[in-house]
Amino acid sequence: MPPQTLVDKIWARHAVASLDADETLLYVDRCLLHEGFWWNIVDALKSRGLTIHRPNNIIACSDHFVPTTDRSGGFAAIADERRRDLILRLETEGAELGVHVIGMMDDRQGILHVVAPETGITQPGMVIVGSDSHTSTHGALGAIAFGIGTTEAMHVLATQTLWQSPPKTMRITVDGRLREHVTAKDLILAIIARLGIDGGAGRFVEYAGSAIEALTIDERLTVCNMSIEMGARAGVIAPDAVTFAYLQGRTQAPRGADWDAAVASWSTLRSDAGARFDREVHVDGASVAPMATWGTSLDQTIALDAPIPDPADEPDASRRDAQTRSLAYMGLQPGQRLRDVPIDYAFIGSCTNGRLDDLREAAAVVRGRHAAVPAFVSPGSRAVKRAAEAEGLDRIFLEAGFEWRDSGCSMCAGANGDTLQPGQRCAATSNRNFPGRQGPGSRTHIMSPASAAASAIAGRIAGAAEVPA
Amino acid sequence: MTPFRVLDAVAVPLGESNIDTDQLAPGRFLMRPVSPELLLHDRRYDREGTPRPEFVLNDPAYAGAEIIVAGRNFGVGSSREFAVLALPAAGYRCVIATSFGDIFVSNCYQNGVLPIVLPEAEIDALLAALKAQPGAHVAVDLPAQTVRAASCGPFSFAINAARKACLLEGLDDVALTGRYRDAIASFEATYYDEFPWLA
DSSP, rough: OOOOOHHHHHHHHHHHEETTEEEEEEEOOOOEEHHHHHHHHHHHHHHTTTTOOOOEEEEEOOSSOSSSSEEEEOOGGOOOHHHHHHHHHHHHHHHHHTTTEEEHHHHHHBBBBHHHHHOOOOOTOOOOSSSGGGEEEEEEEOOEEEEHHHHHHHHHHHHSSEEOOOOEEEEEEEEEEOTTTOOHHHHHHHHHHHOOOOEEEEEEEESSSHHTTSSHHHHHHHHHHGGGGGTBBBBOOOOHHHHHHTTTTTTSSSOHHHHHHHHHHOOOOOOOOOOSSSSEEEEEEEGGOOEEOOOOSOOEEEETTSSSOOOGGGOOHHHHHHHHHHHHHHHTTTBGGGGGOBOSSEEEEEEHOOOOHHHHHHHHHHOOOOOOOEEEEEEHHHHHHHHHHHHHHHHHHHHHHHHEEOOSGGGGOOOOSOOOOOOOOOEEOOOOOOOOTTTTTTEEEOOOOHHHHHHHHHSSSOGGOOOOO | OOOOEEEEEEEEEEESSSHHHHHSSGGGTTTSSSOTTTTTTHBBTTTSSOOOOOOOOOOGGGGGGGGGESSSSSSOOOOOHHHHHHHHHOOOOOOEOOOOOOOHHHHHHHTTTTEEEOOOOHHHHHHHHHHHHOOOEEETTTTTTTTEETTTTEOOOOOOHHHHHHHHOOOOHHHHHHGHHHHHHHHHHHHHHHOGOOO
């Protein structure tokens, strides 16, 4: 057999049938749903008279619309009736249909892409799909994982399969050590800045190399999370000893003889020597600096020290036009240094950077200092929140004037009402800087938890290395 | 799903790149049914809900348009199907662009919306033609896989044969997969025997 990539190996295990060379019927191990689209999916399913083929393998979690303040009042305390109804619909209907529901008041509640890894739902070798584009996150544990629309999700519920064109592959090898104050977020932002927001289009990206192997699982989840932001269908990292150690003992992970069999199977999930990728990219990890976005797409990202580009210097007409629009929307001038830009708000959380390692990274910057602007932390799950509190991280944030909130998607997309006012500028650890993403007229600068924490302290965009004492 | 065969209609020269899903269907509308106003809501309307006259989709010269011509990366971002559903709700059934977000394209195929990729030079020619003659038609022929305007084209486009067949017949994937019920059952028997911890 010719050498295979990791993606090819997982794909081959899941191929049920082929229509022609272009379309494979792919078996799906787990489907992740949230209350934002549950109603569309189940309405579509019922309108066709279909039922859920394997309810146990469908995971439904309340994360998009849940409030991040005053959760103690339960559902009744959700002021917005439509949001409350959609959360309750997922939780009651999901239970009736036998789906694995992790509801708003559940001890395990959190963002789907935080909860599934930390409970062991996400496992190597799986095909995981979700009604959310950041389903790419789960590739960090060696799964093929990608977002789908609601009609496709209905298809998965009814058949546990999905029609997919065979994968084109790409490998991004990162060698060298990340420098001090440079995080996994900076690394993925640097990769997207270099490759562009269509740099991974149509491809399954495998991240490899010594700098990737050196990352914790929380950090790997951050890298794979943002694969979608360079247009990739998915991002994946070969499972290794770090992965197995992370999974062992988690409630949904295999146990006993199953665990041994699973580890033996997972250990084969590596790209073979000589495997061919449709594209190969090499990145020197030591060359990466703390990064942030200046514009309204993820390729408009520069080092904190760098000047904001001048569209006049951009030879490509389409990019020049996009840069001009972004500058106007963001209220910035060419040549301005990103780190001189004042901010109005800081948000630490989301499926990109709401895990324990992220909160530790931010707390290390915040400790003993005080926020100059309104700022809050939304841990990615209740489990993350409990673990952070056990370490005293909540005290560090609260004493620095940050709010310490509950878990949810929150101000990443503002679907729960956590939004900025028009024109407000936010240092955010989330994943998208699109116009209006954090509320109409909002201005978002995407960066690492360390940089968002430093920016909150400084009241302007700043890196962890330069916060005032 | 409405079949898609031939569409000869007014086309609007949006031209811009990076029209992301959050612009196409802002997140705060996701808990409501899709309405004709959803598409590019914050680009089309100001905060009071008044149409912005400077935005090309509001230009009366392109009234009744069913085709959008855009730049690169149309539909990048979220998996929200609303970003596609907003198009037919506002009367659009076809987007012609230099490139698209992958999930957006999958969602188009499930909803009878045709995403067409053309090279930049051909997009530029279409945009120039539509700006020179506002309200001009573009003819999209799916069986022949061509795009033509009065003053330019025909331009050929590529499409996966299975996707083309489904669009022509108005079939989404659920209808197709019904034929594979037995294949799925026999796959599952073998699969869970080999990977019992995944059941």
